[in-house]
Amino acid sequence: MSAIRLENIRCLYEETIVLENISFAVDEGELFFIIGGSGCGKTTLLRCMIGLLKPDQGDMFYFGKNFLSEDVEEQRMLLKKFGVLYQSSALWSSMTIGENISLPLEEYTTLNKKDRREVIALKLAQVGLAGAEELYPSELSGGMRKRAGLARALALDPKIVFFDEPSGGLDPVTSKEIDKLIVEVRDTLGTTMVIVSHQLSSILRIADRVLVLDHETRGIIADGTPYELASNSSDQRVRNFLNQS
Numbered sequence: 001m002s003a004i005r006l007e008n009i010r011c012l013y014e015e016t017i018v019l020e021n022i023s024f025a026v027d028e029g030e031l032f033f034i035i036g037g038s039g040c041g042k043t044t045l046l047r048c049m050i051g052l053l054k055p056d057q058g059d060m061f062y063f064g065k066n067f068l069s070e071d072v073e074e075q076r077m078l079l080k081k082f083g084v085l086y087q088s089s090a091l092w093s094s095m096t097i098g099e100n101i102s103l104p105l106e107e108y109t110t111l112n113k114k115d116r117r118e119v120i121a122l123k124l125a126q127v128g129l130a131g132a133e134e135l136y137p138s139e140l141s142g143g144m145r146k147r148a149g150l151a152r153a154l155a156l157d158p159k160i161v162f163f164d165e166p167s168g169g170l171d172p173v174t175s176k177e178i179d180k181l182i183v184e185v186r187d188t189l190g191t192t193m194v195i196v197s198h199q200l201s202s203i204l205r206i207a208d209r210v211l212v213l214d215h216e217t218r219g220i221i222a223d224g225t226p227y228e229l230a231s232n233s234s235d236q237r238v239r240n241f242l243n244q245s
Helices: 042-049 072-079 097-108 113-126 142-153 172-189 200-206 226-232 236-242
Strands: 002-013 016-027 031-036 057-062 082-085 160-164 192-196 209-214 219-224
Touching: 002 042, 002 192, 016 042, 016 192, 016 209, 016 219, 031 042, 031 172, 031 200, 042 160, 042 192, 082 142, 097 113, 097 142, 113 142, 142 172, 172 192, 172 200, 200 226, 200 236, 209 226, 209 236, 219 226, 219 236, 226 236
Parallel strands: 031 192, 031 209, 082 160, 160 192
Antiparallel strands: 002 016, 002 057, 209 219
């Protein structure tokens, strides 16, 4: 069974069609990138997939269940299977890292304070930030904030983690470290990873498969492994994107 399957999705932004005829599937445990040039609809598609934007038409299946046709309670249960790492990490600056990670645990579980502390410690250890519970986001580097954001995204042991530009704003060394961490989490936990990115180095380094979106066609122009598409895609736009020097 696919972890994710989208069928004939159309997304609007202020009554303008941004994406249409979007159909694809993502296997469980796959490291799947959504790529393309600026304005092609990558972030819009991500917002649809995590429930922040309702598609104008189509169906979205997660583990065989159609998210858009389920009732509110079932949608909430499906959302518990998602983790999200936003481009800015989206950590609450007034809260410690431990308090940030505790938020989804308080919202979606009945764990007591002691058990939440144990989960927080475990998640921070998983991302290489053991002992950072009492630090504030402002005390962390950009790469460390990404790690803390990922720890929060993993708090509920999600089946799928969505990333919006995880390497955005990071230097090449830190970007490579974040890529390595994403692969380690996937390999350790079997988590399906969906990553919106324009970072070619990350795409070529860790993607199992890429979906290429295009602004003009408002849809998918390629789907496959990055190296196959870079060499053999029949679409010159795809080859140009994946062979940037």
